[in-house]
Amino acid sequence: MKLHPLMLALAASAVLPVTFAAETVTPMTPDGVASYDKIRPQADxxxxxxxxxxxxxxxxxxxxxxxxxxxxxxxxxxxxxxxxxxxxxxxxxxxxxxxxxxxxxxxxxxxxxxxxxxxxxxxxxxxxxxxxxxxxxxxxxxxxxxxxxxxxxxxxxxxxxxxxxxxxxxxxxxxxxxxxxxxxxxxxxxxxxxxxxxxxxxxxIGDDWFHNGAFRNINIGYTVEQGTAKAESSGIAVGAGDDYSRFLEAGSTGDYLKKWGFEHYPFIQKMVQNPAYNDFWxxxxxxxxxxxxxxxxxxxxxxxxxxxxxxxxxxxxxxxxxxxxxxxxxxxxxxxxxxxxxxxxxxxxxxxxxxxxxxxxxxxxxxxxxxxxxxxxxxxxxxxxxxxxxxxxxxxxxxxPKWPMGTPKKLYMTGNMGLSFNPAADTNAHDDYVSDPAKPVPFIPRPINMEDPFQWKPWLVHDQRFASSRPDVLVYSSDVLDKPVHIMGAPMVNLFAATSGTDADWVVKLVDVYPNTTTEGAAQGAVGPEMTGFELPIGIEIFRGRYVHGFDKPAALTPGKVEHYRFGLPNVDHVFLPGHKIMVQVQSTLFPLYDRNPQTFVDNIFFAKPADYQKATMSVFHSSNVELPIAK
The missing domain is CATH 3.40.50.1820 (Alpha/Beta hydrolase fold, catalytic domain)
Structure with missing residues (x-):
């Protein structure tokens, strides 16, 4: 079979070597070039x-x-x-x-x-x-x-x-x-x-740096990275390891800042010098x-x-x-x-x-x-x-048409660690726990690396069973639901509580407890059997006690005096399904995400001394409730 001359030419060209414009090079010609344009003429x-x-x-x-x-x-x-x-x-x-x-x-x-x-x-x-x-x-x-x-x-x-x-x-x-x-x-x-x-x-109030007065340690690394060399730095040099241990061993957050050489960053100083809600904020x-x-x-x-x-x-x-x-x-x-x-x-x-x-x-x-x-x-x-x-x-x-859509209905913390839409019989009754700053409740299971995106990004949906089994976490639970409870809005916390100390942090979690079976969990789109008994947080928030009478008016708490702490959880649209339970958890630390409250009043918690960190007995009274924005 004879080939067309054009086909012969194409076949020959396919085996010819690629040639470039002649450039003078020697064995010692430097091999670097100033730049390479990634966008080629064929780009769209x-x-x-x-x-x-x-x-x-x-x-x-x-x-x-x-x-x-x-x-x-x-x-x-x-x-x-x-x-x-x-x-x-x-x-x-x-x-x-x-x-x-x-x-x-x-x-x-x-x-x-x-x-x-x-x-x-x-x-x-x-x-x-x-x-x-x-x-x-x-x-x-x-x-x-x-x-x-x-x-x-x-x-x-x-x-x-x-x-x-x-x-x-x-x-x-x-x-x-x-x-x-x-x-x-x-x-x-x-x-x-x-x-x-x-x-x-x-x-x-509730975004990056503080939440209701409690400082978020997570942002130290961010502030250092953004504040170094026009944000072209390679990050902080604290090394690998457990942030829980790293922050605890340092002492106060101020001690941590000084240990790692972060205290001179201007925005860190702005936060340290303005711990209360003043005009700066x-x-x-x-x-x-x-x-x-x-x-x-x-x-x-x-x-x-x-x-x-x-x-x-x-x-x-x-x-x-x-x-x-x-x-x-x-x-x-x-x-x-x-x-x-x-x-x-x-x-x-x-x-x-x-x-x-x-x-x-x-x-x-x-x-x-x-x-x-x-x-x-x-x-x-x-x-x-x-x-x-x-x-x-x-x-x-x-x-x-609007937000919130739900109508507030109080869910009370009652006797026998229950939750009920009916007020407790004895609102003077209370449940106690001991908060020890030397053994703070972690915000996720240890070891903790707050720079790890796989830990940080989904932490708010982490199964709370690791915390609810601790003696310094109060756990209130409803009966098994026989019909759905649909909330649309920001649940509001009304915590009536006292401390034996002169300052305190209060953490409240609203939790959806899945049935301890695999069938129902899978039906609701769960990822396999690990959702059985899952304690899914719907909202978690913290409140620093010294600000109970005004965010701009920090003051020592009176030991044993019951105060009304009112604050919101995040806005949600969530349905607690039949067969599930509603749970409320109360604790006093969420570490090392938030700095530890020494539980002894000091002018500026960033500079708390080791002797300021004291155990305290926390009392949560049965008049406490969470207002659920229930949709009709």
């Missing part, structure tokens, strides 16, 4: 890097990504402390959908222009970094803040990105949730929609700020039901903004079955729990993207639900 996208000027002359590193051929497209912006350069380097692929994070895929495939920017002072941006930079005002006289930087950035983008249609949306979680909210204060006219996810709102509280702002930007607030870092912020901002939403169409709230920032990842499961498919992607595709499409692209109104929550236990989404 365009990437630009710009140094965007702010009003004070500071330039912020900004990465712009879009598909080739993009025209008349909206801009989706995120302002981050976590390295904009790396936001589009997930792989070295030439496909745009493969270089972005999973949260961005649906947007970039629909011709959105995706923009990430380093906030000032971090990574490749110029300027000075200030953690949660306060708004211009009593705490900030510089004339610039995250609000002005967002305004200047949006102004530059709509003028210098010719492929855009002039409409900008902003989105982000955690610190990026904070910068998203800041952009809504005196917003640029081109900012048409915002989705703050798990935003840092009030770092003292209250004037920065974003929910208080947003309550004073007119509604100009349609806003979808998002939080995970088991958010281990910022459970407070989104619901608090919703409560601040919603009263001004006269037509119930400018502000919405979403509570999903996720950990912190879980909305932007895969939502199939959390810890031992499984859900009905990828709940995070389902929300992004069905609700979040249509929300942005409407305001940025002129798509039809998707009729965004005023409130969207995922009913864990039954595993389905609920649409509601």
């Amino acid at each position: 996208f365009i990437k630009r890097v710009e140094m965007v000027p702010m009003r004070d002359g500071t330039k912020l590193y900004t990465v712009i990504l879009m598909k080739k051929g993009t025209k008349n497209a909206p801009i989706l912006l995120s302002r981050t402390p976590y390295d904009a350069k790396g936001a589009f380097e997930r792989t070295g692929s030439q496909s745009m959908r493969e270089v972005v994070d999973v949260m961005d895929v649906e947007f970039v495939e629909d011709n959105y222009i995706r923009v990430y920017q380093d906030i000032r002072g971090l990574h490749n941006s110029e300027g000075d970094y200030v953690t949660n930079r306060p708004l211009v005002g009593p705490l900030n006289n510089t004339g610039i803040d995250e609000s002005t930087d967002a305004y200047d950035t949006i102004d530059w983008l709509v003028k210098h990105v010719p492929e855009s249609n002039g409409n900008v949306g902003i989105v982000g979680s955690s610190y990026l949730g904070f910068t998203t909210l800041m952009a809504e204060i005196n917003p640029h006219p081109a900012l048409k929609a915002a989705v703050p996810q798990s935003p840092m709102v009030d770092g003292w 209250s004037l920065q509280a974003v929910d208080k700020i947003m309550a004073k702002q007119p509604l100009k930007v349609p806003t979808m607030l998002v939080v995970g039901q088991w958010d281990q870092e910022d459970s407070y912020g989104a619901p608090a901002v919703y409560q601040a903004m919603e009263p001004k939403d006269k037509h119930n169409n400018m502000v919405s709230l979403v509570i999903g079955p996720w950990r912190h920032s879980g909305v932007n990842h895969y939502g199939y499961n959390l810890g031992a729990l499984t859900f009905t498919g990828d709940t995070a992607r389902e929300f992004r595709v069905k609700y979040m993207k249509p929300f942005f499409d409407h305001y940025l692209k002129g798509a039809p109104d998707p009729k965004t639900p005023p409130v969207l929550t995922y009913a864990t236990g039954e595993n389905h989404w609920n649409v509601s």
Whole structure:
């Protein structure tokens, strides 16, 4: 058989060696090159890097990504402390959908222009970094803040990105949730929609730094990493081992800071010098700020039901903004079955729990993207639900007109360690336990490594049987439920308690106890037989006793005096199913996540001395209750 001449030529070329342009090299020619452009001509996208000027002359590193051929497209912006350069380097692929994070895929495939920017002072941006930079005002006289930087950035983008249609949306979680909210204060006219996810709102009341006055040791490492070398450092150098032992052996948190050389970091000093809720914290509280702002930007607030870092912020901002939403169409709230920032990842499961498919992607595709499409692209109104929550236990989404939906009903702690919707017969009766700061209750089973994401991210759904068997944890349990109990809101704790000491911490956990069988657990989507008897925390919160008469008024407790401690658990949509039990656990330590209360009043717990740490007898009275927001 004769071959066509063209085929012969092709066959010959297939075996020819590849040749390059001749370059002069010698055996000692240096083998390094300055850089390599990962984006090849065959890539289906365009990437630009710009140094965007702010009003004070500071330039912020900004990465712009879009598909080739993009025209008349909206801009989706995120302002981050976590390295904009790396936001589009997930792989070295030439496909745009493969270089972005999973949260961005649906947007970039629909011709959105995706923009990430380093906030000032971090990574490749110029300027000075200030953690949660306060708004211009009593705490900030510089004339610039995250609000002005967002305004200047949006102004530059709509003028210098010719492929855009002039409409900008902003989105982000955690610190990026904070910068998203800041952009809504005196917003640029081109900012048409915002989705703050798990935003840092009030770092003292219930977000990152403290919870009701109790300091969160977990954030020491974060503060050091963010505050070193423009956040380009390699982390803290405490080594491997059990954080429980490491913090306990150091003594107070102040001793720990000094031991590891962290005490000189400015933001650590800001926290140490402001342990109470003074102006430093209250004037920065974003929910208080947003309550004073007119509604100009349609806003979808998002939080995970088991958010281990910022459970407070989104619901608090919703409560601040919603009263001004006269037509119930400018502000919405979403509570999903996720950990912190879980909305932007895969939502199939959390810890031992499984859900009905990828709940995070389902929300992004069905609700979040249509929300942005409407305001940025002129798509039809998707009729965004005023409130969207995922009913864990039954595993389905609920649409509601408002939040909370439940009506408070008190569940009392009664005799024989019971729980009842009927008040206890003797409200003067009490149950006691001894809290020993030398043997604090761990927040998860030991050994503990708070830097380990596999321990940290799902800790709020960890089986509580490890704690409920301890003698320093009171356990109250209902009878087996014969019908479902559906709660929609933030359960409120009314703890009537006394201590033999002069200070105390109080930890309350609301727990769903699974039946001790495999059949029912599997029917509810549990992950195999390990869910039998599982004690699933629905909400966990702490309250530092010295603040019982005012967060700005720390004072010693009177030994033996009964005080009323009232505080909220996280917002949830959960169904306690028939066959389950409702449990409440009460303890006084949650270590080393939270610093130890010495149980002897000192001016500043960061500087407590070894002799200040004393055992104390804690008494919980049967007038104590948890108000469950029960849905009709």
